[in-house]
Amino acid sequence: MLNNIDVIDAQINQQEANEFRTLLAQQNAGKTKHWDFEVIAGQFKQSNKSTDDTTFNYLQENFGIETSWKEIVEELTRLNKSGGSNVVYKVFFLARHGQGYHNLAHEKYGNDAWNEYWSKLTGDGEIVWGPDPELTQLGIDQATRNNQEWKVQLDQGAPKPTKFYSSPLSRSIDTLIKTWEDIVQLSNIKPLIKENIRETTGVHTCDKRSTKSKLSEKYSPLGFLFEPGFEEEDIYYKDDVRESVSHHALRVNESFQQIFDENEHENQVIGITSHSGTIRASLLALGHREFAVGTGGMIPVFVKGERK
Structure with missing residues (x-):
């Protein structure tokens, strides 16, 4: 499941x-309202510090549930x-695109x-990886495997997401499609493409997205929508500046x-x-x-949001 690069890409140092x-504190100080987030323990094994992420296989662990889907859904409800007017609880299924x-x-x-x-080039004469690379056959197979496991978990009472979001990079959108295509009607669900849940941006050509026109031609007929203000060109990618983990987390928090x-x-x-960097953030x-x-x-995450 994991390789050494996956482990390195998930790490966050204290600084x-x-x-x-x-x-975040500086940003919140300038707002009249904001949400504070907290993970609710005891629902998924991944939030337990004793779970070894280098050996854990969510496909063999019912996605990591600690109890049962019935109990998790009942607790969420x-x-x-009972949470009060300023408190909301949600379960997020944070998926990483296939290879x-x-x-x-x-x-x-x-x-x-x-x-x-x-990473600063677009290919090596054998592999083309930028901009906005496609899924490999293994990547397609990984999404198909998730599709199969979702059907198993849904039969066991897992809650089906009722709202979907995707990074604007094609590999994420294609993974979403392959994972859910015969489980939900995407044209009815209308997944929303959001800039702020894209991968760490800058320098690596694979993290530069396609134009809105190209994305729209491919994905709008399937029901995908773009968030308001989505630009034609990729205005966030810079050839010479790589986004830091802290700034990536700040924009993901905004999402x-x-x-x-x-x-x-x-x-x-x-x-x-989305992506490994986006999940880390x-x-x-x-x-x-x-x-x-x-x-x-x-990775599933049970989240408490409190409006401050």
């Missing part, structure tokens, strides 16, 4: 965590009924050579602020398909322990 908290051609190249050249040289605002009284269970923003997720992997 990065402290910088995020400082930036109970907490939302893309950039992941294949990253493994081929190793972490140091990839970050220092190859969770919007998601809680938009779904305050509905959609208790939400699916988000999401876990930091939500107050979850760091946890490595391999390509095509997924």
